[in-house]
Amino acid sequence: MKQNKIKSDREKKKILKTFRVDETKNREIKDNPLTIPELIDIALLITKDEDFQKVRKVQSLETENNLLKERKFNLESELERINNRMISNEIEIEELKKTINDKEFDLAKKKKERDIDNSIQATLDYYFKIYNPYNNPLLSIDDFMIIKETYIKSQASRCGLDEEEFSKKLLAAYEETKVQQVLI
Secondary structure, eight states: OHHHHHHHHSOOOOOOOOOOOOHHHHHHHHHSSSOHHHHHHHHHHHHHSHHHHHHHHHHHHHHHHHHHHHHHHHHHHHHHHHHHHHHHHHHHHHHHHHHHHHHTOOHHHHHHHHHHHHHHHHHHHHIIIIISTTOOTTSOHHHHHHHTHHHHHHHHHHHTOOHHHHHHHHHHHHHHHHHHHHHO
16 A cells, blocks of 8 residues: 555656667767766756856866957967058058159049040041041142041040140141151
């Protein structure tokens, strides 16, 4: 009868819990003299202890600090690499600026010169290929500039010059082409 009473006093076990462990943990559990329910009871008692909670918190904070130290080291290394690269870039920029200043290299000036050359070349091509393709001496460059005044104005404005300046440069380029034709 005592057995029956003891069994009835116990809490009925209706919940089944399973878990997976690796080979090492399984060996440790098998080698331990305590049963699994006893191990669980001890673990539950320990986790309720205030000091255990503090020890766990200390371990957690130490782990976090180690990770932060590693991250800080990586960031400092990255920052140092960035600083070194910036210094290297600044030195290279200064060296390049010195060479640019020596040659008086100005992009805006180069672009304007290229635009002027393109407009003059387009005008000369128009004169030689369309207006006077057979080199007729009666169709001079001066006549061309008078007859095609609107074309000259449009080419001058295209390259950013006034008509007078453009005409002077056009005549100079025309004379140069005549000299080259004679040499050929």
